[in-house]
Amino acid sequence: MQKILFCDIDRTLIFDNHLHSLKDLESLREFHQSGNLLVYCTARNKAEADSVIRQFSLPYDYLILNNGSRIEDAYGTELFSRTIPGAAGMEILRLCRSFAGVCVYFYDPKRKKNCSLCNGWSDGEKGNSGKEEQERFWTEAKGIEAFDMIGIRTFGTEREIPRLVRIGSEIRYQCREEVQVTLNTLSLAVTAKDQTKGSAMEKLLTMLGKQQEVYCIGDSANDVSMFGLADTAYTFYDAAQWVKDPADEMVAYVYEAIDRILTRSVRTRTM
Secondary structure, eight states: OOOOEEEETTTTEEEEEEEEEEHHHHHHHHHHHHOOOOEOOOSSHHHHHHHHHHTTTTTOOOEEEETTEEOOOOOEEEEEEOOOHHHHHHHHHHTTSSSEEEEEEETTTOSSSSSSTTEEEEEESSSOOHHHHHHHHHHHHHSSSEEEEEEEEEOOOOHHHHHHHHHHHHHHHTTTTEEEEEEEESSSEEEEEEOOOOHHHHHHHHHOOOOOOEEEESGGGGGGGHHTTSEEEEEEETTHHHHHOOOEEESSSSSHHHHHHHHHHOBBBBO
């Protein structure tokens, strides 16, 4: 039976712009060449995901982008998209001005190339953008009718997570009818309401309309929404405990998960 693997990118396959392991790439190619489907699920936008795919020649069939708010196939055909209304996005960006020591960025669905580059706005000790950069940021933001995603990133360690949770709560309170806020490792992904990696995974499985063995692997809180939809969900030995708890199995590398997937049969998922 055909298998489908939903795989996170950052800190799962890629660490600091390097492959976690060359064996991961070999296993992904073996998995794909065996007639199985590969889906990369990421908070990156299209341009950022494409740069990694080209750099490492990653095989794939589908992309889940912007933390679940966009789905594309390997030919670049958009299969699903849901955006944050422009007014709600601007409200969030203005609210972020009160959060010191964070970097704020947005993805514009109409800019297919470098749509997140030079869009950052930051405040605090590290990375103050300066007047010219902030003016450019606001000029670009005001010209957008809708946002694919708004991201909020800290410059600290895991001790920043409680603060990110508080920021997320404030955003939800202000725009609760229009947005979804999801915690990543040291960042927040703000997407259209109810859009997560898990919701996009469910949509794609419904589009495919087949019986398949479904697997996923990820390392962060924003990957957890996928776990309950998979026959087997993998995470890593060094993942946070709240990520380990809902996972089925733990590995050190992606290739270990693929080795297990290729040598087992699991219950069939019925659409």
